[in-house]
Amino acid sequence: MKLFIDTANTEEIREASELGVICGVTTNPSLIAKEGRDFVEVVKEITTIVDGPISAEVISLEHEKMVSEALELAKIHENIVIKIPMCAEGLKAVKILSEKGIRTNVTLIFSAAQALLAARAGASYVSPFLGRLDDIGSEGMILIHDIAEIFSVHQISTEIIAASIRHPIHVIEAAKAGCDIATIPYKVIMQMIGHPLTDAGIDRFLKDWEGVPKK
Numbered sequence: 001m002k003l004f005i006d007t008a009n010t011e012e013i014r015e016a017s018e019l020g021v022i023c024g025v026t027t028n029p030s031l032i033a034k035e036g037r038d039f040v041e042v043v044k045e046i047t048t049i050v051d052g053p054i055s056a057e058v059i060s061l062e063h064e065k066m067v068s069e070a071l072e073l074a075k076i077h078e079n080i081v082i083k084i085p086m087c088a089e090g091l092k093a094v095k096i097l098s099e100k101g102i103r104t105n106v107t108l109i110f111s112a113a114q115a116l117l118a119a120r121a122g123a124s125y126v127s128p129f130l131g132r133l134d135d136i137g138s139e140g141m142i143l144i145h146d147i148a149e150i151f152s153v154h155q156i157s158t159e160i161i162a163a164s165i166r167h168p169i170h171v172i173e174a175a176k177a178g179c180d181i182a183t184i185p186y187k188v189i190m191q192m193i194g195h196p197l198t199d200a201g202i203d204r205f206l207k208d209w210e211g212v213p214k215k
């Protein structure tokens with residue numbers, strides 16, 4: 001399973017990229033708003049940090065307008081993937097964009113039916129939102145398993161991005177379920193690095209090293 005970072009903060013993207021663990025970035029309008037910077041400026045900067053798929057979301061709700069926004073965003077860099085919200089107009093936009101060879105990531109997926117429709121419309125990626133389902137007491141991981149099974153049985157090449165990740169267990173469970181990608185907030189990437197036994201192990205090695213005779 002590949003790992004993307006889910007943020008529009010370029011410092012976080014830079015740090016995660018230096019770790020060598022991420023190969024893509026997802027943003028959304030809320031993440032962009034948090035940065036208080038111009039959308040296009042942020043996306044352009046991200047393209048200079050990560051050489052991989054970078055999702056940038058349209059905000060229109062009519063397919064013609066989604067397509068025009070998408071065409072502008074796609075001009076920024078060849079790595080831009082157009083994020084389209086799941087809805088009937090979104091599916092129409094996905095169809096048109098995929099016919100033009102522009103990659104799309106259908107976001108706000110909360111059911112396997114939505115994922116199947118998005119894939120059939122020509123989406124390159126679907127983003128089921130794990131954490132937001134868990135938040136309302138519905139098990140997000142069941143959705144991931146359902147989509148993975150359907151795509152596998154029917155040999156659908158659309159990639160599954162586990163999104164709305166809240167903690168490291170989400171990442172591991174998504175990997176076991178066969179997700180192609182998990183898009184992870186910076187904080188969770190940092191949580192994945194640490195383990196108290198690793199820290200204790202490093203301390204012990206350094207302490208024991210002090211007892212090694214030095215010439």
Ligand code: E4P
Pocket residue numbers: 006026027028107127129131132163164165183
């Ligand atoms: C995915 O691409 C979205 O940006 C993201 O995962 C949403 O997560 P949230 O539920 O934490 O806002």
